[in-house]
Amino acid sequence: MTSIPPVINLTGKFALITGASSGIGRVTALLFRELGASVVVVARNEARLNDLVTELNKISKEGTVHAVPADVTKESDVTNLFKVVREKFGEKLDILFPNVLAYNVSKAGVDHLTRCVALELAAKGVRVNCVNPGVTVTELHKRSGMDKDRYAAFLEHSKTTHALGRPGEAVEVARAIAFLASDAASFITGATLPVDGGRHAMCPR
Template sequence: MPVAIITGASSGIGKGTALLFAKNNYKLSLTGRNTDALKEVAALCVSEGGLDINDILITAVELSSEEAPKMIVDLTIQKFGRIDSLINSAGILRAGPVLESGIEVYDELMNVNVRSLVRLTRAALPHIINTKGTVVNVSSINGPCPFAGVTYYCMTKSAVDQFTKCLALEMAPNGVRVNAVCPGVIVTNIHRTSGQDEATYAAFLEKSKTTHALGRPGTTTEAAEAILFLASEKSSFTTGQLLKVDGGRGIMHPR
């Protein structure tokens, strides 16, 4: 059974990815900040995904902490002996115009969305090289497309996109493939945790019906299906790609 590390696995796209990978017979190393939420996801991967609980490792840790990358990789290797795929799904969103968003907001976004991702990837790569495995980064349509009011967030996702493409070139001689998914609006809690109240979030989802060509926001399962494709041998001749899973958001004119 292949082994996948999935960050941000306690909710949203990471949670959906964990369940889909379980259904596809992956052993899972799940990381997040909330132990109870990770335990719930692990239980779901057993009850609905068909895994044995012994095929799941959960590590509750703040990904931006200095000890996190080595801890996650070491525990995964100790339990499973290998890493086939790294799914960098953890991320945060902070909204606000540049003039109203202090540099501390920029620092927080860069630290979580970029620095932590790079550090964990570097820690895992020697093991992924051994298995000729894959890295899949969860970016955003905000990477290739500009949006006012979330400038710092867009910058972090553009950085992830370039990291994906450049690392793909570096890792190709080792047989390691590196790709990213760029989701549009996916129904998760990320916008709520950015400070939106329920009414604002509901209005945002309603507006998404007009800003996405397919007329709706996406689901975590739809994002997870793309991640699984890029992580698996089904995409064996694909590397350095930014796969838009955005319902056509990126081809729409601004509204």
């Protein structure tokens, strides 16, 4: 019987993940590691970043894990980040996941930027895609000032704004990201993939 390799396999891939200390970025880093990737994780919170590195190293001894504390809104930090990436990975960077959230009208900007950059880089064999999550259970809303009761009410209301009747989990978004980053999506570029439980298909509520 012919064996069928795993559809999503990131063995031998090198990935750079920003916003990796919490939420979707953190879960994506853990999943990428489980799928065999070497990763550079980036975030402002150095303590959380170090905790993440400990977890990543427990998953596998294959490949490498590096942490770079940085604020990607600061040019000097970004310059240093890419210096570290070149030192660790050389010129080989297979996956870039810039987990910087954009809201409101800027989301449309990210969608169109995805298409434009995909067209610019297609001739070089570089694929560019975007995931559009719905409401996802992370600590983001609490850190932005929402108290426990308001957050619980928000999640309850989210059941009515998503066709599947619930908010998403970070790992569900991470799986979509892993698929797009893998060779299983080798003929996909310029795409914006809703991972939102059908919210994009519903009328506003």
